[in-house]
Amino acid sequence: MQLSEIIEPIIGNPLMHAKWLNTLSMMENTGARKISASESKSKVTLMVLKHAAEEARHAYYLKKQITKIDSALCEDYSFANLLAPAKSFFYLHQLDVEVSRYLKNEVGLQGESLKYGAYLLVTYAIEVRADELYPVYQDALTKVQSSINVKSIITEEEGHLAEMLHQMKGFFDGWEIHADEAVKHETKLYEEWIKALAIDISR
Numbered sequence: 001m002q003l004s005e006i007i008e009p010i011i012g013n014p015l016m017h018a019k020w021l022n023t024l025s026m027m028e029n030t031g032a033r034k035i036s037a038s039e040s041k042s043k044v045t046l047m048v049l050k051h052a053a054e055e056a057r058h059a060y061y062l063k064k065q066i067t068k069i070d071s072a073l074c075e076d077y078s079f080a081n082l083l084a085p086a087k088s089f090f091y092l093h094q095l096d097v098e099v100s101r102y103l104k105n106e107v108g109l110q111g112e113s114l115k116y117g118a119y120l121l122v123t124y125a126i127e128v129r130a131d132e133l134y135p136v137y138q139d140a141l142t143k144v145q146s147s148i149n150v151k152s153i154i155t156e157e158e159g160h161l162a163e164m165l166h167q168m169k170g171f172f173d174g175w176e177i178h179a180d181e182a183v184k185h186e187t188k189l190y191e192e193w194i195k196a197l198a199i200d201i202s203r
Helices: 003-011 014-038 046-068 085-107 111-143 151-171 175-202
Strands: none
Touching (some): 003 014, 003 111, 014 111, 046 151, 151 175
């Protein structure tokens, strides 16, 4: 099943649409917190700070969009206010665990190198996904002439992907192999997430 098959029913239902926005907001916020958690205590670059700030802003922006539907909806990230809550909540955590395990066992990284390598690969895989997901969502919003839009997020996510590619090339030997491994793990989680979303909206 593709996102394009379920996005129209989601945005056609105000409560479901609010939960969708809240779910995306929660996932962006999780990303921002994970970036901060992966930071070195001293070797913090401008790029990392920029990326964490933009992910947090995306979380805020998506949350703010809910007020265009109903300001009383989805005040927090409790499971009742999310779509496919368990899969959504643990999506990024699981990807981080799987990529970190790969880097530790197959590449031999540890300590700060492991944290930073996992940050690069997890972020790369998520940005590849975002470059697919947000345009599909925006196309559906445009089709129904919704006042909600995610165009600014699309632009920034494209910039993030370019930054991750540049950083990975400098950090990893044979970066393509590691990037493909991260994407493989993310694809499995994404497919499970889409299935869970489909079940949730069919209830």
